[in-house]
Amino acid sequence: MKKTVLLAILTILCINYSSSAQLFKKKNKSKKEQAAKPSVKKGGIKKYNEVITKDAKTDEGLFHVHKIADDYFYEIPFSTLGKDMLWVSRISQIPNGLGGGYVNAGSKTNEQVVHWKRFQDKILIKVKSYNNVADSTKAISNSVQVNNYEPTLFAFDIKAFNTDSTAAVINVTDFFEQDILAISGLPSSLRKRYKVRKLDKARSFINSAKSFPENIEVKQDFTYEAAEPPSQASTGSISLQMNQSMILLPEKPMQPRLYDPRVGFFTxxxxxxxxxxxxxxxxxxxxxxxxxxxxxxxxxxxxxxxxxxxxxxxxxxxxxxxxxxxxxxxxxxxxxxxxxxxxxxxxxxxxxxxxxxxxxxxxxxxxxxxxxxxxxxxxxxxxxxxxxxxxxxxxxxxxxxxxxxxxxxRNRYLLETGAANPSARTLNTPDEEIGEMMRMVIAHEVGHALGFPHNMAASYSYPVESYRDGAFTQKNGIAASIMDYARYNYIAQPGDENIRFIRQMGPYDHYAVNWGYRRILDADSPEAERSTLNKWILEKDGDAKYKFGRQSSRFDPQSQAECIGDDPIAASDYGLKNLKYVANNLVEWTSGQTNNYEDLEELYGELLSVYSRYVGHVANNIGGVYENIKTPEQEGYIYTHLDKKSQQESMSWLHKNIFETPKWLVDKDILQNIDHAGHFEKVRRLQTRYLNSILSFDRIGRLIDAETINNEYYSALQMMQELSKGIWGEVDKKSNVDLYRRNLQRSYIERMAYLMTNEASKSRYSRPGFESTLFYNVETSDVRPLVRGELNRLSRKIRTAKNSGVNTITKYHYEDILARIDDLLEPNK
Structure with a gap:
């Protein structure tokens, strides 16, 4: 009996043990099976044919681009990872008015170098900079790398590998349908201007994606919600189409050519x-x-x-x-x-x-x-x-x-050449002449695209009188380079024959192309080219036709926009003589032909601008500094102040031609047909523009600076005294002051107040070639004492003049001027 019971107990224990062991084995087996199965997260790496299905439409090229329904996939060969590619974002289609007129279909919004990189199960787009570099074989290259960490533009999950595992597949749909500022057509400034709230994803999509052997082109349609769109305001939207270009840069970069500032190139x-x-x-x-x-x-x-x-x-x-x-x-x-x-x-x-x-x-x-x-x-x-x-x-x-x-x-052709050029005296300029103008503008813009900036010294290389010589102008045009802002020959006079009035290519253009583009076959590095490039420059040394002048007309009278000839005073004398002829005939050439006043109004406004330019060319002689870029082996200084006599002659010219009222501009046959009022203000604006330009911190600073070089130069004190004498001539003569001169004299006091109380600008232009403004500590300079001294001297003279029998309005004017001076010099009195 005991044996039977014991056997039963042992049997039960064995069954339980067996069951437990089997359960334990099942659990262990389950764990082993789980451990052996790859860890695949939701939406992770799949088989190629599960991602790129038979429904895919494939475009082969730099990357295979696959389209499946509304999704786009890039199949990126691992061999392209790490290679430099240029990414250019450009507007393809644009709504009317976006950007205020200078943004258009074709406008580039960003340009950046990118490369693709794998990180674990992701593909990254990294934005690369070449601002800081070092030879990769040198230890310092490691420091350059870690101190210039590349930003990640986007991170993509790898969806699959291709069949031979030589490429990764990513879905780029989300990337191209997002509002990513780095490739957007709407910068922060425009978003703020138009009160853009957000991108409307329901109205934004990829239009197309095409792959070519070295580039990929993607078009995106974007619609943004905007409170104040530039056009079609009722929609509350801005729609535009963007084009994203990505092109593989050359494996071996072109051999660079070192820049020399004596020859103009973008860099x-x-x-x-x-x-x-x-x-x-x-x-x-x-x-x-x-x-x-x-x-x-x-x-x-x-x-x-x-x-x-x-x-x-x-x-x-x-x-x-x-x-x-x-x-x-x-x-x-x-x-x-x-x-x-x-x-x-x-x-x-x-x-x-x-x-x-x-x-x-x-x-x-x-x-x-x-x-x-x-x-x-x-x-x-x-x-x-x-x-x-x-x-x-x-x-x-x-x-x-x-x-x-x-x-x-057309307008400037009429205004600048109409006196000497009968074919310009019309609103219907001959087609061939209009075509020649367009041809030269295109040549100028192509020059920029070839690497050439403006050469503002090219028009200074020809003597003023040569512009009246038909044979000379037909051969040489009006500037030594198409890259100058020299559009028309405004110097030629009525009766001059066979004159070329429109610009053309010049000798500098041949010289600059040769310098920048001729291959130096035996030079295998930029440094090896130096001696040859320098020799080419020295061969032209001293010949004004081959001089490059930066676009820095704030200080260099040789390098001015829209100026022709080597003497701004003589050139502007001819220009004004012609412009007065045109002004006398403007009604006949416009409203007299059209029976309306629209063209007359437009051309009169542009006539004022042409006049202003001629004045500005002479004004830039005041405090002028010639810039002739050279190396120590060349004779002479780079910077030379304009001589005293030329500056004094320029001041006299300005008094005669702008500060003394240019009444020839006040033509009632024009003014009373284009506006009901505001005639005196047109003159005041012009006069004040150049008054303020002469009385600028920058110009006064250069005149003060000239005294450190030679005290025989035109000084700031001499300039201010001669300016004051001309503007306040009625005070010395004890004569009445007319409306225009009263406006000018009050503008003078306003400008002196500005000089007395304001500071010079604190920052330079960041654009190369525009670094022309002088910065100095105004408080410790001579500026305030000069202003105070001149105002005190003027105050004493006005106190005498106002009691010398002048008319009532002149007396009131003088009393107002005295009050303004007192408030400025003794504000707490």
């Missing part, structure tokens, strides 16, 4: 921390296209050789038919300067292909450089470009021509 700069200099060495390279001869041996022999890859510009399909030939001529005018550099057919103009010829052609595609014709009322043209920051190689550019710009050229 890129880097700080080289691996330099042997005892500092981070700033290296600046010129921006230029990569032109390489097809036949190097023939090129070395001095033969003209075609480039491997010419510069090609396509015409916008929307270009008016009657203007197309002039645009092409303006582009190809640069062929001759490139021949000077040894290249033939280096730059070519083409019609845009039709959709049948190339269905993928798009003006925004970074493979194409296009002259964009913009249906806009803006009056301008621009020539921007994008370049490789590693070398300065220009990758692409778009010339922008705004439709209404020809109107400006």
């Amino acid at each position: 890129v700069s880097q700080y080289d921390f691996g330099s042997d200099e005892l500092k981070a060495d700033r290296k600046t390279y010129i921006r230029r296209w990569r032109l390489e001869p097809k036949d190097s041996e023939a090129y070395a022999r001095g033969e003209l050789v075609e480039p491997v890859k010419p510069i090609v510009y396509y015409l916008d399909p929307g270009t008016p038919e009657n203007l197309q030939k002039y645009i092409k001529q303006g582009i190809e005018d640069w062929q001759k300067p490139f021949e000077t550099a040894g290249f033939k057919n280096a730059i070519i103009a083409k019609d845009a292909p039709t959709p049948e010829e190339d269905p993928d052609f798009s003006p925004e595609d970074i493979r194409y450089s296009v002259v964009r014709y913009v249906a806009s009322t803006t009056r301008n043209a621009v020539g921007p470009s994008v370049s490789d920051p590693r070398s300065g190689e220009i990758i692409e550019s778009d010339i922008i021509w705004y439709h209404n710009h020809l109107r400006s050229y």
